[in-house]
Every structure is written in structure tokens, then in C-alpha cells.
Amino acid sequence: MQTTPGTEASRGAGARADVEVPRGLSVPLAGYLAHLRVERGLTDNTLGAYRRDLERFVAHVAAEGATSPRDLTRELVEGYVEVVRTGADGRTPLAASSTARTVASVRGWTRFCEAEGLAGADPASGLKPPARPRLLPRAIPVDDVLAILEAAGAVGGERGLRDRALLELVYATGARISEAVGLDLDDLELDARGSAVRLFGKGRKERVVPLGSYARDAVEAYVVRARPGFAAHGTGTPALFLNSRGRRLSRQSAWAVLREAAQRAGLAQADEISPHTLRHSFATHLLQGGADVRVVQELLGHASVTTTQIYTLVTPDALREMYLTSHPRARG
Incomplete structure (x- = not known):
């Protein structure tokens, strides 16, 4: 099949190989992805998720006869959501959370097309994603966190200093692992009276x-006593956490650091502990200690307090105790 110029931009893992996407769809899609990268500054990972979702969407609507955003209808969009939810196209059905993400991707693109004058009324306006089950974040007890931190440093040498500093920082700040490995030396402010770190989120x-x-x-010990040794193997980088080649530590390597520390600590279900476990534990332990949910929201970098409030669900004992000790009619 001959490929129309511009079609390749809309093909990929998410697109149907037997469908040629018209330029009337592929060009607006490419424009939207460029907008997300330049104007909204999305990370490569987030941008990749948008691209996969929308490539599958445009392939679907192209197979239904659409040639431009003006051909999109509410029925086409709702039909596509049903397809990905049920796997009616022969692919694995998406979980509710993934379907919700797909709906958000489609709504973003159709709004963009409407704003740019590429389509009439937004066909996805008001489209509701399927309800997602409210899963409680997994947190581990403080003692387990301490055991992991001790095990990370027990490796000894420069690696032990680095691994302990990395995990101490993640637990102390609630940083996403991508934020932690993305840190540069200039993002640190190490001061005995008030140290802080500058994190860059979504x-x-x-x-x-x-x-x-x-x-x-822990971070200061790593920077002074270990980082120079790692840096000597590289060509110079501002990255805070380095690997054995003197380059920025990857997310995968950071994940391995935590997993190995959890295993050495002898924790049950060590293989299920992830960097996000430390982030969840950070939030949960703060709330259990009496922190205000809005403060935790700011520390986590959540855009909405609603996202943070799920952590309040994992501290019923603390809430009950606060009620019993605070409300004048709580005890008989």
C-alpha cells in the first residue's frame, strides 16, 4: 500500500497496521503532539502515552471513514471508548484507569482541534470516563522503611553512600523516582538550618x-565522599546521582537499588516494593503524624487536593483517635 506523506507520523504501536490514516487526521495529530511538547512541556514518557492513545484513536476513526477532525462525532468517540474498554477490536481490554487516560487524551485533542478551527463543536465534550476503582496506595510501616534505608547503606563504599542518599531523599521528600534521578547538583540547598531540594514534576x-x-x-556524605569517584569515570555532568560510568543514574537502576535493598532487609513481599511505595509511605506517615492534607498536596506536587485525599483513607485509626480525643461528645 502506498503511504500518503505524513501518514507515518500517525503510525506506531497503537495504530492498526492495515489502516492508512489520512493526512487530514495525521497532520492535526502531529500538531497537537508538538503543542504538548513545546507549550505544555510534557515529559517524553507522558508524551509517549498521549501518542499511543491517539494513534490508536485516529486509526479507529479512519477505519470508520473519518478523514479529518470535522468528521468526528459523539457516536464515533463513544464507540471507540467501548472498543478499548471491551477489546472488541481483538486487542486486550484496557483497565478502567487506562481507559480513563485514553478518554482524557481524546478529549484533549478534540478540544485542541475545536480551538484551532479544525473542527466544529467538540464531539468529546462532557464525555465521562468509566469509573475507576479507588485503590488504596500501598504504604509500609516506618520500621520497614528504616530497614530498607539501613540495608541500602550496608553495601558499603561509594555505592552504599549513593544508594542510601538516593532512598533517604526519596522518602524524605516524597519525590517521584523520575524527579529524584533528574536532580542536578544545583537543585540542592544543603544547610544545617534549613536544607531543601528543588523538584520538577509533571x-x-x-x-x-x-x-x-x-x-x-546522607546526601552530603554522598556528594563529598562518593560522587567524585563516580564522576571520574564520566565526561562531566551536573546530575546529582551517577552510575558507575559517571552518567546520570537511570530510573531502572534506581528501581533496582530499592528492590535490592528491600530484599537485603528481608522484608516480606520485597519484590512488590517500588519507588512509589516510598512516595506513598511519605504521604501516609505525614498524615499519620498530623500534617494537613493541603500541605501534603504541595509537598507531593499534586495539582488537586482530591488526588492527595486518597491517602486519608489509609489512616482510619489516626482519624478515629483524633475524633475520640477532640470531640466533646465522642466518649460516654
């Missing part, structure tokens, strides 16, 4: 998070 949104004394001491 959309490069910046936030400054305090760094407790344990994390500060």
Missing part, C-alpha cells in the same frame, strides 16, 4: 521541598 512544574536532617546528612 509539566516541569517546580516545587521546593524541605530536606530533613537524615536525608541532608
Whole structure:
């Protein structure tokens, strides 16, 4: 089949190989992806998720006869959501969370097309994603966190200093693992009176998070006593956490650091502990200690407090105790 110029931009893992996507769809899609990268500053991972979702969508509507955004209808969009939810196209059905993400991707593109004058009324306006089950974040007890941190440093040498500093920082700040490995030396402010770290979250949104004394001491020890040794194998990089070749530590390597530390600590279900486990534990332990949910929202970098409020579901004992000790009619 001869490929129309511009068609390749709309093909990929998410597109149907037997469908040639018209330029009337592929060009607006490419424009939207460029908008997300340049104007909204999305990360490569997030941008890749948008691309896969929308490539599958345009392949579907092209197979239904659409040649441009003006051909999109509410029925076409709802039909596509049903297809990905049920796997009616022969592919694995998406979970509710993945279907919700797909709906968000489609709504973003159709709004863009309407705003750019590429389509009439937005066919996805008001489209509701399927309800997602409200899963409780997995957190581990403070003692288990401490055991992991001790095990990370027990490796000894430069690697032990690095691994302990990395995990201390993640737990102390609630950083996503991508935020932690993305840190540069200039993002640190190590001061005995008030240390902090500058994190860059989704959309490069910046936030400054305090760094407790344990994390500060661990990071300082790594920077002074270990990082120069790692850096000597590289060509110079501002990255805070380095690998054995003197390059920025990858997310995969950071994940391995945590998994190996959890295994050495002898924790049950060590293989299920992820960097996000430390982030969840950070939030849960703060709330259990009496922190305000809006403060935790800011520390986590959540755009909405609604996202953070799910952590309140994992502290019923603390909430009950606070009620019993605070409400004048709580006890008989």
C-alpha cells in the first residue's frame, strides 16, 4: 500500500497496521503532539502515552471513514471508548484507569482541534470516563522503611553512600523516582538550618521541598565522599546521582537499588516494593503524624487536593483517635 506523506507520523504501536490514516487526521495529530511538547512541556514518557492513545484513536476513526477532525462525532468517540474498554477490536481490554487516560487524551485533542478551527463543536465534550476503582496506595510501616534505608547503606563504599542518599531523599521528600534521578547538583540547598531540594514534576512544574536532617546528612556524605569517584569515570555532568560510568543514574537502576535493598532487609513481599511505595509511605506517615492534607498536596506536587485525599483513607485509626480525643461528645 502506498503511504500518503505524513501518514507515518500517525503510525506506531497503537495504530492498526492495515489502516492508512489520512493526512487530514495525521497532520492535526502531529500538531497537537508538538503543542504538548513545546507549550505544555510534557515529559517524553507522558508524551509517549498521549501518542499511543491517539494513534490508536485516529486509526479507529479512519477505519470508520473519518478523514479529518470535522468528521468526528459523539457516536464515533463513544464507540471507540467501548472498543478499548471491551477489546472488541481483538486487542486486550484496557483497565478502567487506562481507559480513563485514553478518554482524557481524546478529549484533549478534540478540544485542541475545536480551538484551532479544525473542527466544529467538540464531539468529546462532557464525555465521562468509566469509573475507576479507588485503590488504596500501598504504604509500609516506618520500621520497614528504616530497614530498607539501613540495608541500602550496608553495601558499603561509594555505592552504599549513593544508594542510601538516593532512598533517604526519596522518602524524605516524597519525590517521584523520575524527579529524584533528574536532580542536578544545583537543585540542592544543603544547610544545617534549613536544607531543601528543588523538584520538577509533571509539566516541569517546580516545587521546593524541605530536606530533613537524615536525608541532608546522607546526601552530603554522598556528594563529598562518593560522587567524585563516580564522576571520574564520566565526561562531566551536573546530575546529582551517577552510575558507575559517571552518567546520570537511570530510573531502572534506581528501581533496582530499592528492590535490592528491600530484599537485603528481608522484608516480606520485597519484590512488590517500588519507588512509589516510598512516595506513598511519605504521604501516609505525614498524615499519620498530623500534617494537613493541603500541605501534603504541595509537598507531593499534586495539582488537586482530591488526588492527595486518597491517602486519608489509609489512616482510619489516626482519624478515629483524633475524633475520640477532640470531640466533646465522642466518649460516654
